[in-house]
Amino acid sequence: MARELLRRLVSWEGLLLAILAVIVVVTGLAVPGYLNPQNQINLLELSVEKAIVVLAMTFVIVSGEIDLSIASVMGLSAVLVAWLKEQGVPLEVGIVAALLVGALCGLFNGYWVAVIGLPSLAVTLAGLIGYRGAALLLVGDRSIGGFPEWFNRLGQQPLFGPFPLALIVFAVLLVGATVLLQFSGFGRYAYVVGSSPEVARFSGVRVRRVKLAVFAMSGVVSAFAGVLLLARLGAVRGSTAEGFELDIITMVLLGGVSIFGGSGTMAGVILSILVVLNLRNGLALANATGNTQAGVIGALLILSVLVPNIVVAARSRLGRGGPAEAAVIPKLSDL
Amino acid sequence: MRIKHSASLSLLAGLALVASACGGPAAAPSQSPTQAAATPTQAAATATAGGVAKATPGQSVKMMLLPKFLGILPFAQANKGAGDAAAELKNSTALAFVGPTADNSVQGQIEFMTNAATQGYKVVMISNNAGDQIAPAATAAQAAGVKVVAWDSPIPSAKGENLFVAQVDFNEMGKVMADMALSIMGADGGKFAILSASPDAANQNAWIKALNDALKDPKYAKVQLVDTVYGNDQSERSYTQAQALVAKYPDLKVIMAPTTVGIAAAAKAMQDGNLCSKVKISGLGLPSEMVSYTMNGCAPQFALWSFVDLGYLTYYTSYMLATGAIKGAEGEQFEAGRMGTFKITKDPTRSAGLRVLMGPFKIYDKTNVEAEAK
Numbered sequence: 239m240a241r242e243l244l245r246r247l248v249s250w251e252g253l254l255l256a257i258l259a260v261i262v263v264v265t266g267l268a269v270p271g272y273l274n275p276q277n278q279i280n281l282l283e284l285s286v287e288k289a290i291v292v293l294a295m296t297f298v299i300v301s302g303e304i305d306l307s308i309a310s311v312m313g314l315s316a317v318l319v320a321w322l323k324e325q326g327v328p329l330e331v332g333i334v335a336a337l338l339v340g341a342l343c344g345l346f347n348g349y350w351v352a353v354i355g356l357p358s359l360a361v362t363l364a365g366l367i368g369y370r371g372a373a374l375l376l377v378g379d380r381s382i383g384g385f386p387e388w389f390n391r392l393g394q395q396p397l398f399g400p401f402p403l404a405l406i407v408f409a410v411l412l413v414g415a416t417v418l419l420q421f422s423g424f425g426r427y428a429y430v431v432g433s434s435p436e437v438a439r440f441s442g443v444r445v446r447r448v449k450l451a452v453f454a455m456s457g458v459v460s461a462f463a464g465v466l467l468l469a470r471l472g473a474v475r476g477s478t479a480e481g482f483e484l485d486i487i488t489m490v491l492l493g494g495v496s497i498f499g500g501s502g503t504m505a506g507v508i509l510s511i512l513v514v515l516n517l518r519n520g521l522a523l524a525n526a527t528g529n530t531q532a533g534v535i536g537a538l539l540i541l542s543v544l545v546p547n548i549v550v551a552a553r554s555r556l557g558r559g560g561p562a563e564a565a566v567i568p569k570l571s572d573l
Numbered sequence: 574m575r576i577k578h579s580a581s582l583s584l585l586a587g588l589a590l591v592a593s594a595c596g597g598p599a600a601a602p603s604q605s606p607t608q609a610a611a612t613p614t615q616a617a618a619t620a621t622a623g624g625v626a627k628a629t630p631g632q633s634v635k636m637m638l639l640p641k642f643l644g645i646l647p648f649a650q651a652n653k654g655a656g657d658a659a660a661e662l663k664n665s666t667a668l669a670f671v672g673p674t675a676d677n678s679v680q681g682q683i684e685f686m687t688n689a690a691t692q693g694y695k696v697v698m699i700s701n702n703a704g705d706q707i708a709p710a711a712t713a714a715q716a717a718g719v720k721v722v723a724w725d726s727p728i729p730s731a732k733g734e735n736l737f738v739a740q741v742d743f744n745e746m747g748k749v750m751a752d753m754a755l756s757i758m759g760a761d762g763g764k765f766a767i768l769s770a771s772p773d774a775a776n777q778n779a780w781i782k783a784l785n786d787a788l789k790d791p792k793y794a795k796v797q798l799v800d801t802v803y804g805n806d807q808s809e810r811s812y813t814q815a816q817a818l819v820a821k822y823p824d825l826k827v828i829m830a831p832t833t834v835g836i837a838a839a840a841k842a843m844q845d846g847n848l849c850s851k852v853k854i855s856g857l858g859l860p861s862e863m864v865s866y867t868m869n870g871c872a873p874q875f876a877l878w879s880f881v882d883l884g885y886l887t888y889y890t891s892y893m894l895a896t897g898a899i900k901g902a903e904g905e906q907f908e909a910g911r912m913g914t915f916k917i918t919k920d921p922t923r924s925a926g927l928r929v930l931m932g933p934f935k936i937y938d939k940t941n942v943e944a945e946a947k
Contacts, residue, residue, distance in 0.1 A: 270693065271691040271692060271693060272691070274691055276690075276691070276717075277688075277691040280687050280688065280691065283687075284683070284684055284687060379772045379802070379803045380772055381704050381706075381772045381773045383704065383705050383706070390709070393709075394709040394713075470709070471679075471683070471706040471709075472705060472706055472708065472709060473704055473705050473706045473773075475772055475773060480676075481676070481677070519688070522684060522685075522688050523688055523691060523692055525669055525671050525692075527643070527671070527674075528673050528674045528677055528681055529674065
């Protein structure tokens with residue numbers, strides 16, 4: 239079973255790599271300017287905040303939960319920094335406050351999920367609405383801008399060579415997240431909790447603590463990404479980052495992380511980020527409309543959820559799989 | 574197992590191919606061939622005469638018309654005007670009319686602006702819906718050799734903007750709205766509220782500010798602005814915002830919506846609620862969308878300019894800027910085809926930036942709306 243799983247994961251990443259290669263080659267040939275290094279930096283920079291949250295979201299989904307509130311936390315943190323600046327609070331203090339609030343949002347989600355035992359879908363859906371509401375209450379319908387030059391420069395200018403701060407941060411976090419998920423005790427706990435909380439409990443894993451930590455991480459990383467987004471845009475309003483959660487979850491699932499928890503790798507996730515961003519950039523450079531882009535990415539997601547399950551179902555019909563494998567086919571209530 | 578995967582691989586690869594293929598050159602909006610006839614004066618006009626620059630037709634300039642979002646009539650009209658100018662100027666490179674969806678306007682515009690240089694555009698003509706959030710991307714585009722010409726809605730700080738083609742004088746707009754409010758309410762005055770587009774819409778924000786300034790005139794002493802709300806240029810949201818205004822202010826007399834989406838949604842909300850005898854709608858509207866509301870008294874008076882002309886002038890200005898016929902400096906004069914001569918001046922309605930002023934307004938009411946609605 240474990241070898242079977244490993245083989246499946248390896249081939250999923252192989253598949254993503256092949257898709258990425260096709261996208262890069264086809265777009266490179268068809269769309270002039272796509273392979274231009276500045277364009278490659280642009281395509282990452284335009285979505286780097288989402289990519290950063292994808293890293294944290296991977297932990298959440300691996301441990302068998304979901305966090306729909308991430309984009310609202312991003313918006314709330316960006317709005318909070320701007321609002322505090324308006325109240326005369328120094329920007330540095332405002333940023334720390336926003337990160338703390340992000341952690342609190344995450345812990346609040348985690349409390350209801352891990353301690354009380356409510357489904358994360360419901361809890362974080364409430365978070366999605368509630369945290370967004372808080373952001374809208376703070377700024378109303380206004381747009382706040384006018385940040386200090388150093389802050390705008392960090393968000394908008396290259397910092398090291400052609401790379402802006404956010405890309406460097408992403409690279410560092412990517413290495414950190416890979417080590418944490420793939421090579422640390424905490425990462426192993428996350429997998430065990432995700433594949434079976436019962437087994438995890440009987441093996442002495444502190445399930446609550448793992449889940450709380452995962453949600454807190456999701457909150458604080460989202461808040462941090464919100465601050466980076468604020469620096470890049472130079473202005474914020476209540477609806478900033480609205481709808482980002484769908485893109486973020488798409489990238490995690492396309493990366494081969496099972497929506498039921500317990501499986502998936504950081505390598506798959508990074509490949510998926512590259513697939514989505516390159517595909518979207520190629521479509522945008524070819525002047526495809528936003529609806530077309532959304533349609534293509536949506537089709538990819540559907541395939542990424544369907545293909546593994548079709549494979550499992552086909553195998554079980556051939557008499558080689560047991561009932562446990564058939565159960566991997568998603569039920570509506572689980573989505 | 575292996576077979577399954579290679580099958581799914583080819584399926585996905587095929588999808589990527591289709592996706593790339595459908596975004597190929599065929600996807601770029603091309604001009605209708607029926608608009609080919611150029612006026613004879615354009616074809617002959619090349620040199621500068623008497624300090625008035627003239628365009629040199631027939632050059633190939635890759636240009637992008639980037640509205641706030643796609644899918645509403647004024648922007649389609651602007652595209653038509655730009656297409657007319659493109660045909661007159663015999664630009665062999667087709668104009669790209671692209672834009673984000675209304676719910677992704679800010680992010681989408683930043684993305685288009687960022688990608689413009691990579692795509693080889695020489696000019697981006699933008700109706701800015703991202704406030705100053707577009708400025709970093711616009712500045713980067715300029716650094717990469719792209720001219721940025723704002724139209725309809727400018728970049729508030731003018732950072733990253735070469736020129737702004739203004740439909741009307743933004744301060745004048747404030748007076749026009751104040752006058753319409755006063756004329757609808759009559760000498761006794763009363764309360765009115767503003768239903769705007771999105772909070773980042775620089776044009777609407779400037780007009781609202783101008784309206785507030787205009788209201789300080791003693792002439793409007795009895796005209797009282799009680800609230801400003803935002804419908805984000807989405808019909809449904811504008812509709813509910815209009816209903817909410819009426820509920821919140823029972824003695825409200827006028828809703829002023831300086832956006833074509835907002836004014837039509839508000840008029841419909843009043844009509845649906847049988848409130849037209851109590852609350853009148855005014856602002857900026859398209860005659861074709863407003864004609865029934867004007868005739869039945871829900872929206873007795875509204876204003877607008879020609880978006881076709883605005884698109885035409887914007888294209889002309891941008892073409893001349895990109896081909897070097899004008900430099901985009903203060904004091905330059907140029908001839909814009911059928912619309913005549915224009916001058917680049919400082920924008921008196923912003924603290925920075927240069928402006929080309931189109932004008933004028935047209936006020937619509939029962940007497941003239943039907944003729945224009947066709």
